[in-house]
Amino acid sequence: MDRTEVKDKIRTFVLNELIRNPGYGLGDDEPMITGGLIDSFSLAYFGVYVEETFDIYIPDTDLTVANLDTLNQMVDRVMQDAS
Amino acid sequence: MTLRRLWRDYRPRTLKLTPPAGYTLVLAAAFVAIYVLLIEAVLRVPAVQSRLPAPSVRNQHVDFEIKLQRLREMGSVDCVFLGTSIVDRGLSPADFEQAYQAAAGQPITCFNFGVDGAGEYTGVLLAQYVTRVVQPRLLVFGVSPRLGNDGDGGSLAALPWLKYQQGQFSLHGWLAEHSRLYGYSRPLVNAFFNTLSGDRRAYLDRMILANGFYPTDERITFPIPSGDRGRLERSNYAISEAWLSRLDEMLAFHRPPQTRVVIVEMPVHPVALEGRADRQSDYADSMAAIGARTEAKGVPFFTTNHLEALVADENWADFNHLNATGARVISRWLGERVGEAVEEGAFGALAD
Amino acid sequence: MTITSFSFAGYVLLVLALYYALPRRPQNILLLVASYTFYLTWSWWYALVLAILTLANFALAGRIRAGGTPRRAALWAGVGINLAALAVFKYEDFFVPDLLARLDTWGVESGAGGLSVLLPVGMSFYIVAVISYLIDVYRKQVAPATDLVDFALYMAYFPKLLSGPIERARDFLPRLAAPRVVDNDQLARSFTLIVLGAVRKLVLADTLTLMLPRGVFANPDQFGAPQLIGYLLIYALALYNDFAGYTNIVRGVSGLFGIELAANFATPYFSRNLTEFWNRWHITLSHWLRDYIYFPTSRALLRRNPSRTNVPNLLLPPMLTMLASGLWHGPGWSMLLWGALHGVYLVGERLLALWRPAGPPQHQPRWRQTLAMLFVVTLVVLAWVPFRTPDVPRALEYWQGMLDFSDLRRPTVRVFVVILPALWLDWVQYRRGDELVFLRWPRLAQAALLALAILALFLTSQVDTGAPFVYQGF
Structure with a gap:
């Protein structure tokens, strides 16, 4: 799976499930958690989503604001394990 | 050679200060001095002083401090x-x-x-x-x-102020005798916060006659x-x-x-x-x-x-x-x- | 030795003098010795408990790493031992009397009527820290410590020993292994933190606490609504400044050793929602609870049913997390009520979010942000009632009293002399998003403010907190 595909999937998930505003123009490097767009607890959903969609387990302690604040960071994290 | 290596590997290198260090602290000390002088001056204005409670000489006998003030007032x-x-x-x-x-x-x-x-x-x-x-x-x-x-x-026997009166110098004794800030801060702060000692001081101040x-x-x-x-x-x-x-x-x-x-x-x-x-x-x-x-x-x-x-x-x-x-x-x-x-x-x- | 005593200041200076003269490796040994010496000034018993738990956890982490089936067993054994230790010391009062009464009804003579075990100060903090370490070792997120000195220091490091911050081993152990430098900037940061901490603790928190009448939380029925509301606000500010002040001081002290400690507070009363509040209040504990209770339960539930609207998914993780937080803060139903209340708040927030698309709060109009802040502060402050009252009936009485305006006495307006500087301090830090904003001020302004802080510290040191000398009977 290439990066663009991963990013599209994650973007759709974030907009539909976390932000719940599919029309929101989310930037690739827009801080979502520190920017207050989603709360850090939404990361649990993200963790399960990644498990089920990409079969990658991100440990709870890695579900942090520092690691997963932007779309690009989320994609990086997935790509890191996918490779 | 070995010593030099030991020194290279093990010399302490945690603290690395470069001059000028502590300049802000020196400035702050100057500010403290300015504030203190200002406060000392204000506390010496007769109109202010007449509204203040008896100054403290730093002991637990509040009545003693009030009486000391009364005695000074009597002359x-x-x-x-x-x-x-x-x-x-x-x-x-x-x-x-x-x-x-x-x-x-x-x-x-x-x-x-x-x-x-x-x-x-x-x-x-x-x-x-x-x-x-x-x-x-x-x-x-x-x-x-x-x-x-x-x-x-x-505790009066050990009071620095009283010892200072008897010729034994101490910082607390000197401050209690000469600094208005030192003398008034305790009664004023305790009166402000209505502490038990503040309340007791206010009570005794009302009760003790001239x-x-x-x-x-x-x-x-x-x-x-x-x-x-x-x-x-x-x-x-x-x-x-x-x-x-x-x-x-x-x-x-x-x-x-x-x-x-x-x-x-x-x-x-x-x-x-x-x-x-x-x-x-x-x-x-x-x-x-x-x-x-x-x-x-x-x-x-x-x-x-x-x-x-x-x-x-x-x-x-x-x-x-x-x-x-x-x-x-x-x-x-x-x-x-x-x-x-x-x-x-x-x-x-x-x-x- | 308390953190705000002159003896502690002297002790830190003494340890620092030795520390700066040593290379890194003996520095850690020195810190360990200094930490245990510090703990011994509280009680040899505390130090003994800590030493035993340190050795046990060090050995267990090794077992967990060893692999094979015992890994999981070793993890559970480790978590169990630590929780059991905490339960014995912290919650003995909560459930032991109950247990003894039950034994009594069964005719069992327990002989433990006088049992009273003293909770070693700081234990609640180092226990949760070491549990996170065991779990992280199990998840292979951190390699088990191979160096007993470093590991013992992770458990006992004296600046954080008494009340945190709760450090994760994977962050803290590398700091112990790294070279450390204390340069002008580091010294300035540490010093600023210490002064800020001392002001928060001694000038703000202690004087605010002084203005709370004795018995307001124990006998709320003796006070009118304006008083109960006013004193609750004073308590909220005092509690925050007390803990934030403590944390600032210990972070500053640790900075003098060149070892960073995590921030624990970030102007929490300026939060625009409850989730933000928990990212700003006692941050290291909140994140611990999030990582080791909220996420695992959330993920377990989501795996069973991936729907966001599934009731258990919405309800259980926040409730469990906040109940655990309540229990961690202390035994007793009122603490559980406090936790439950925050759990309900979080659930409510999640329910609202289901229907309302999320958006960054800072993109909202200023008035809406301000309203949201006031709303959050109100909820948080109301929840402090059971946090502080000795039991649940008294908490209910307090809330009830806040609505009874038949008695219109109010707290003295003098309290604003302390409240206004407290709010100003937070406002300045919040506006710049930087707790050390003062270091960006011109040097003259820094010095003027520092001098004011010194003067305020002197003045508040003049408060007689003890009983005054009263008639001794001559």
């Missing part, structure tokens, strides 16, 4: 009453002055410098202070043999409350050598014609001696011992426990403290005795 006095709370609440300068004037035919100004709970030695310590600062002609030490075992002067007297309208109750009962049970009227040596120190202030000393027995309520033969005999022995010492030094000793006028309960706040009514009785009686002594020529003039 000069002819006679000073010294002792613990039994004097604080038991001798009224106004009544003494009145009776004295009637008997001696001349006026006199007195100040009550009794300090609550400070131990018998307090009187000696404060006598040293007042003889130097206000030079009274007469020192009246009010004593009770019950205090025979409490001769150390409590002449140092702290009149109380409390009245002895029967049965004696449990706290007082405990103290009553523990009371011991046998006089100790240590206490007698304190008495000697009091008597040493007797240097006529500059300073005369009078020792007066501060009485106890009859209930204090009731039903215990040993107590009565201890009390009588103690009085005799005090009488012998004072007589040897030529110092008048006035005993008061025989005074019929004092027996009534209405004169007593508790078993060993007179209330304002009792204080009036004993102070008048004492003023009259001292006045008569002056009038008869047994004493020199006690006032200018």
Whole structure:
């Protein structure tokens, strides 16, 4: 799976499930958690989503604001394990 | 080579300061100095000072600090009453002055410098202070043999301010004497936050008169409350050598014609001696011992426990403290005795 | 030895003098010795408990790493031992009397009527820290410590020993292994933190606490609504400044050793929602609870049913997390009520979010942000009632009293002399998003403010907190 595909999937998930505003123009490097767009607890959903969609387990302690604040960071994290 | 390597590998390298370091701290110290000077100046403005409470000399005896302020405000006095709370609440300068004037035919100004709970030695310590600062002609030490075992002067003996007065330098002593910020900060802060000590200071400030007297309208109750009962049970009227040596120190202030000393027995309520033969005999022995010492030094000793006028309960706040009514009785009686002594020529003039 | 005492300041200076003269390796040994010496000034018993738990956890982490089936067993044994230790010391009062009463009814003579075990100070903090370490070792997120000195220091490091911050081993152990430098900037940061902490603790928190009448939380029925509301606000500010002040001081002290400690507070009363509040209040504990309770339960539930609207998914993780937080703070039903209340708040927030598309709060109009802040502060402050009252009935009485305006007495307006500087301090930090904003001020302004802080510290040191000298019976 290439990066663009991963990013599209994650973007759709974030907009539909976390932000719940599919029309929101989310930037690739827009801080979502520190920017207050989603709360850090939404990361649990993200963790399960990644498990089920990409079969990658991100440990709870890695579900942090520092690691997963932007779309690009989320994609990086997935790509890191996918490779 | 090895040493150099060791040094290279192990030399301490945590602290790496580059000059100038601490410049802000130096500036801050300058600011502190400026603030302090400003505050000291403001606290010296008479209009400000007149609205302030008594400054603190940093001890636990709030009444002492208030009295110190009152004494400074009076400026000069002819006679000073010294002792613990039994004097604080038991001798009224106004009544003494009145009776004295009637008997001696001349006026006199007195100040009550009794300090609550400070131990018998307090009187000696404060006598040293007042003889130097206000030079009274007469020192009246009010004593009770019950205090025979409490001769150390409590925290006042260790007070840096008092030691500074005696020539022993310390930073706290110097600050207490010269810094208004140091003196006023504690009473002001505690008044502001309404702490227990702040409230007590405010209360005493209202209660203590300009002449140092702290009149109380409390009245002895029967049965004696449990706290007082405990103290009553523990009371011991046998006089100790240590206490007698304190008495000697009091008597040493007797240097006529500059300073005369009078020792007066501060009485106890009859209930204090009731039903215990040993107590009565201890009390009588103690009085005799005090009488012998004072007589040897030529110092008048006035005993008061025989005074019929004092027996009534209405004169007593508790078993060993007179209330304002009792204080009036004993102070008048004492003023009259001292006045008569002056009038008869047994004493020199006690006032200018 | 308390953190705000002169003896602690002297102790830190003494340890620092030795520390700066040593290379890194002996520095850690020195810190360990200094930490245990510090703990011994509290009680040899505390130090002994800590030493035993340190050795046990060090050994267990090794077992967990060893692999094979015992890994899981070793993890559970480790978590169990630590929780049991905490339960014995912290919650003994909560359930032991109950247990003894039950034994009694069964006719069993327990003989433990006088049992009273003292909770070693700081234990709640180091226990949760070491549990996170064991779990992280199990998840292979951190390698088990091979160096007993470093590991013992992780457990006992004296600046954080008494009340945190709760450090994760995977962050903290590398700091112990790294070279450390204390340069001018580091010194300035540490010093600023210490001064800020001292001001928060001694000037703000202690004086605010002083203005709370004795018994307001124990006998709320004796106070009118304006008083109960006012004193609750004072308590909220005092509690925050007390803990934030403590944390600032210990972070500053640790900074002098060149070892960073995590921030624990970030102007929490300026939060615009409850989730933000928990990212700003006691941050290291909140994140611990999030990582080791909220996420695992959330993920377990989501795996079973991936719907966001599934009731258990919405309800259980926040409730469990906040109840655990309540229990961690102390035994007793009122703490559980406090936790439950925050759990309900979080659930409510999640329910609202289901219907309302999320958006960054800072993109909302200023008035809406301000309203949201006031709303959050109100909820948080109301929840402090059971946090502080001795039991649940008293908490209910307090809330009830806040609505009874038949008695219109109010707290003294003097309290604003302390409240206004407290709010100003937070406002300045919040506006710049920087707790050390003062270091960006011109040097003259820094010095003027520092001098004011010193003066305020002097003045508040003049408060007689003890009972005054009262008539001693001469």
